[in-house]
Amino acid sequence: MSKTDSTFSWTVYEADKLTQREIYGIVLKDLGARHPEIVGLSADLAKSTKIGTFGDAYPDRFFNFGIAEQNMFGVAAGLAQAGLTPFVSTFSAFASMRACEFVRTDICYQNLNVKIIATHGGISFGSAGTTHHATEDYAIVRAFPNLTVIVPADAIETAQAVKKCMEIDGPVYIRIGRGFEPGVYTAEDYEFEVGKAIEMRSGTDLAIIATGATVYHAVQAADILKAESGISARVLNMHTLKPLDEEAVLKAVAETRRLITVEDHNVINGLGSAVADVIAASGKGCAFTKLGLPDRFSPHGYPEDLMHKFHVDTDGIVDKVRELLNREFEEAEDWEDEV
Amino acid sequence: MALSDEQLAGRIVLRAVLPVIKVMLEDDPAVKKAFENVSGTVQFRAQDEEGPVGACLVFENGAFSVEQGIRENPDLLFDFPSLKSMNDMFRGKPVLPRLAPLLRGIPGHFGLLVKTFKVLLGMKILMPNAKPKTPEKAYLKVKMSLYMVSTALSQMNKAGDPDMHAWTSKQPERIYQWSVDGTDIACYLKMKAGNTKAGRGIYTRRKPFVHMRFSSVDAALPVLANTVDTVSAISQGLVINDGSPEYGGRIGDFMMKISKLLT
Numbered sequence: 001m002s003k004t005d006s007t008f009s010w011t012v013y014e015a016d017k018l019t020q021r022e023i024y025g026i027v028l029k030d031l032g033a034r035h036p037e038i039v040g041l042s043a044d045l046a047k048s049t050k051i052g053t054f055g056d057a058y059p060d061r062f063f064n065f066g067i068a069e070q071n072m073f074g075v076a077a078g079l080a081q082a083g084l085t086p087f088v089s090t091f092s093a094f095a096s097m098r099a100c101e102f103v104r105t106d107i108c109y110q111n112l113n114v115k116i117i118a119t120h121g122g123i124s125f126g127s128a129g130t131t132h133h134a135t136e137d138y139a140i141v142r143a144f145p146n147l148t149v150i151v152p153a154d155a156i157e158t159a160q161a162v163k164k165c166m167e168i169d170g171p172v173y174i175r176i177g178r179g180f181e182p183g184v185y186t187a188e189d190y191e192f193e194v195g196k197a198i199e200m201r202s203g204t205d206l207a208i209i210a211t212g213a214t215v216y217h218a219v220q221a222a223d224i225l226k227a228e229s230g231i232s233a234r235v236l237n238m239h240t241l242k243p244l245d246e247e248a249v250l251k252a253v254a255e256t257r258r259l260i261t262v263e264d265h266n267v268i269n270g271l272g273s274a275v276a277d278v279i280a281a282s283g284k285g286c287a288f289t290k291l292g293l294p295d296r297f298s299p300h301g302y303p304e305d306l307m308h309k310f311h312v313d314t315d316g317i318v319d320k321v322r323e324l325l326n327r328e329f330e331e332a333e334d335w336e337d338e339v
Numbered sequence: 340m341a342l343s344d345e346q347l348a349g350r351i352v353l354r355a356v357l358p359v360i361k362v363m364l365e366d367d368p369a370v371k372k373a374f375e376n377v378s379g380t381v382q383f384r385a386q387d388e389e390g391p392v393g394a395c396l397v398f399e400n401g402a403f404s405v406e407q408g409i410r411e412n413p414d415l416l417f418d419f420p421s422l423k424s425m426n427d428m429f430r431g432k433p434v435l436p437r438l439a440p441l442l443r444g445i446p447g448h449f450g451l452l453v454k455t456f457k458v459l460l461g462m463k464i465l466m467p468n469a470k471p472k473t474p475e476k477a478y479l480k481v482k483m484s485l486y487m488v489s490t491a492l493s494q495m496n497k498a499g500d501p502d503m504h505a506w507t508s509k510q511p512e513r514i515y516q517w518s519v520d521g522t523d524i525a526c527y528l529k530m531k532a533g534n535t536k537a538g539r540g541i542y543t544r545r546k547p548f549v550h551m552r553f554s555s556v557d558a559a560l561p562v563l564a565n566t567v568d569t570v571s572a573i574s575q576g577l578v579i580n581d582g583s584p585e586y587g588g589r590i591g592d593f594m595m596k597i598s599k600l601l602t
Contacts, residue, residue, distance in 0.1 A: 204546045204582065205511050231511065232548060232583065255546030257512070325511040326532070337490045337537040339358040339405065 019179025021119050023155040025050030027162045028087055028117075029057045035166065036061075041076055041088045043069045049089035049119045069099040076114045077106035085113055085166070091125070092118035092134030092175055096141050107171050108144040115165050116173045121151070122264030123293070123310075124177035124213065126303040133298045134175075139269030141173045142242050148172045148194060149242040153215035156185040157239060160192035168194065177264075178303065181213040184237070195240045197248040203234035206258035206287075206324060209249070211238045211271045214262040214291075214312050221317035233321060241271060249278045258287040258324050262312055267292035287329040291320055342498050348600040349385060349422040350498050352429050353394040354407065355490035355537075356465070356601070357383065359483040360396065360458055361403045367479055370458060375401045379451040382413035385425040392422070398451070414448045415455065430602055431466050467564045467602060474556070481559045482524045485517050489526040490537040491597045492590070497535065503593055508533040515590055516547035520554050528590075549582035549590065565598060 018026070032038045032054055040062040046052035055062035065072040069090055076086040088095070095103065095118040107114045118137065125132045141149055148168055152158040158176050165172040190198060200215065201222045210218035215237045225231035234256055236248055252259055259279070261272035272290030279286060293310045307313040311320065342350065363370045377398050384393035395410040397403065417436040419425035428434040463469055464480045465487065471477040495503045507530045518525040518541060527547065529536045553559035558577035561567040569591050572578045580587045 204548045205513065229509075230583070230586070254544075257545045333531070333534070333536075335534045335536045337354070337358075337493050338539050339361055339490075 018155055019050075020152065020155045020158045020176040020181065021048075021050040021179045022053075023159050024089075024117055024119075024162055024174075024176065025053030027159045028054045031163065031166060032058050032061065035085065037083065037085045039063065039079055039084050039086050041065065041072050041079075041086050043067055043072045043090050043094065045090050045119075049091070049117065051087065051089035051117070054087070069094045070102045073099045073102035073114075073116075074106050077102070077110065077112050080107070080112035080114050081110075085115065087115045087117060089117045089119065091132060092121040092137045093132055095173070096134060096137035100140060103141070103147075103171075103173075104144050108146045111146040111170050113169055114171050115162075116171065117162070118173060118175045120178045121175040121212065122177065123298050123306040124179075124181065124264065124303050126298075126301050126306050129300040130297045135264075135266045135293050135298050137175060138241055138263070138265045138271065139273075142269065142274065144171075146170050147242065148240070149175070150194065150240050151175045151212040152239055153184040153210075153212060153237050154181060155183060157192065157237075161194075161239070164192060164194050175212065177213050180303070182216045184216045184219060192239070195243045195245055197245040198237040198239065199234065199248075200237050201233060201235040203232040204256055205232040206260065206321060207234040207236060207252035207256045208260050208262060208317060208321070209236045209238050209252065209271065209275055210262040211241060213264050213307075214317075215239075217307070217312065217314045217317055218262055220314040221321065224314065224318055225321055229322075231321065231325070238271060238275075241274060244274050244278065246278045249275050250282055250284070253279055253282065253284050253286045257285075258327075260289045260291060260317070260320055260324060262291040262317055264307070264312060265292050266295065268295060285329060287324055287327045289320055289324050291316060341501055344600060345422050345426060346387065347495065347498055347500060348426045349387070349392060351491045351494055351597065351600060352426055353383065353392065354405075354494045355487050356429055356462070357394055357396065358405045358490065359465075359487045360405075360462070362479065362483045362486060363458060363461055364401065364403045366482065367461070367475075370461065371401070373454050373457065374398055374403075377401075377451060377454060379414040379448055380410060381415045381417065381451065381455050382410050383417045383419075383425065384409060385419040385422045387422050396455070415452055426601075429462070431463060467598065471560075477556050477560060478522065478524070481519060481553075481556050481563060482522075484563045485519075485524060485526050485559075486537075486539065488594055488597060489517065489528050492528050492593055493535040493537040495593065495597065496530070496533075504533060506589065506593075507535055512545070513548035514542045514545060515586075516542060516550040518550070518552050519556055519559055520552060522556060524556075547582060549580065549587045551587065552579045552581065553577065554579070565595070 040051045040054040042051050042064050044067050076088045079086045121134050123133050150161045152161045200219050208218040218235045222233040222235045261275050263271040267290045381396040384391050393409045395406045424434050471480050496507050512531040515528040525541045527538045527542045562572045
């Protein structure tokens with residue numbers, strides 16, 4: 001987003017003061033000025049998800065359904081059929097699970113132009129407990145045909161994603177955090193393209209593929225590994241889970257042959273599984289590890305503590321990289337010099 | 340126990356210098372023609388403190404290989420009283436092997452002897468100060484030098500050179516690649532946790548950690564002859580160093596050590 005873009009009231013210089021949700025609310029309000037077809041829908045979480053910013057600016061284009069998520073997504077489908085562009089905001093756990101069938105059948109099945117902004121993703125709502133954690137949403141929504149799935153790394157990227165999703169004629173699921181995640185980007189000088197991973201650090205020893213809030217930790221880990229041990233770790237910000245940037249994955253396999261995926265999600269059927277599918281289909285061998293929550297429910301706790309507990313923070317990534325670099329994955333190598 | 344400099348130089352001669360004869364047999368038309376119908380074995384043997392060391396050149400109708408160790412009943416025997424004398428010959432100093440064992444093989448293998456001497460003389464092109472007179476010879480010098488250096492680095496590690504082995508032991512799987520743009524000249528050094536392997540061609544299974552790309556054969560010559568330092572070579576565009584400059588510089592230090600051992 002350009003600072004001089006007069007159509008937006010938010011600038012990059014405010015990114016360190018605003019949370020992902022706040023940025024989303026402001027950007028949506030700005031988009032609303034240019035797109036009269038945008039309408040906002042909430043299920044009694046206008047304040048928490050910040051879609052209320054849009055509602056305050058355009059009260060006649062904003063609808064609060066109360067605690068009735070299924071109904072909200074059903075109505076969103078109808079509004080989209082009528083030619084409007086609904087932005088539907090609720091917690092990730094409710095968008096992906098409580099309203100699952102409505103998202104699938106009413107919206108995705110009909111390929112309707114509904115934008116789902118799922119906040120408080122992963123374990124970012126740690127203190128709210130397991131019921132409000134969303135550590136299964138990638139697995140669920142990734143399986144819906146027609147749905148684009150985006151997981152921005154920070155506030156700046158959230159703004160990029162919200163704007164870009166307007167260019168997609170179809171359903172989009174944007175998963176963001178609670179809002180206290182550290183920023184990854186300090187400048188606006190990068191291209192955000194849906195379906196194209198961003199190389200945050202170049203490297204040849206291995207590749208760390210991260211998404212969402214874990215991108216920050218992957219970058220930190222890469223810098224520590226380089227400074228402490230001279231390890232050259234490539235970091236890919238895989239902000240789009242679907243369609244996945246298969247080209248970037250295959251390039252990482254070919255050029256580094258050791259991959260780690262990191263996600264604030266269960267290791268089953270999330271980013272790691274999507275990357276593994278690509279690797280398996282390619283037939284190429286590599287050492288591979290998925291970092292994420294194990295096959296268990298996440299407990300109550302502060303998000304930072306939970307991320308540390310499940311090794312999806314900087315320390316966890318550093319430890320796993322060191323382990324992976326020593327892992328043998330091929331037959332005993334021939335070390336005879338060629339003539 | 341770490342080898343002495345002379346022992347290390349001997350190991351490099353036997354395991355890194357002699358094998359590049361293969362390049363001459365494949366890429367020098369005159370040498371290729373001379374050996375196309377030649378079969379025979381030529382043993383190099385030198386006395387070391389703990390006994391003889393050596394390597395045997397095996398020519399077989401144009402094919403070539405080097406067997407490490409002492410072969411019984413070679414067709415020709417180049418016997419040196421010490422490692423130093425053998426090494427000195429490859430340093431370009433006027434040294435001849437002992438003649439008596441050599442003479443025993445001569446009657447039946449005079450042609451092989453002449454051709455072997457011709458090849459050994461041709462290897463003087465590897466000397467840093469040897470100036471190739473034709474583009475073809477320049478190509479040979481660069482190819483042979485890079486092949487020799489990549490293998491020599493690997494052999495330094497395998498011989499337990501303390502600095503080299505300490506360096507390679509800390510590294511994960513990495514490729515150090517050399518290539519010359521516009522030619523087929525390419526070789527690499529693979530290392531992983533203390534192991535090393537010299538290979539030929541472009542390594543395709545992963546991206547090199549460091550890739551030193553010479554812009555041409557002519558650009559490679561002054562770098563290999565040590566008449567221009569690495570920093571100047573990069574600034575003059577003679578070589579592009581893709582990857583870590585620190586690690587590229589470190590391997591340059593080891594290349595300099597090899598150069599000193601062989602001159």
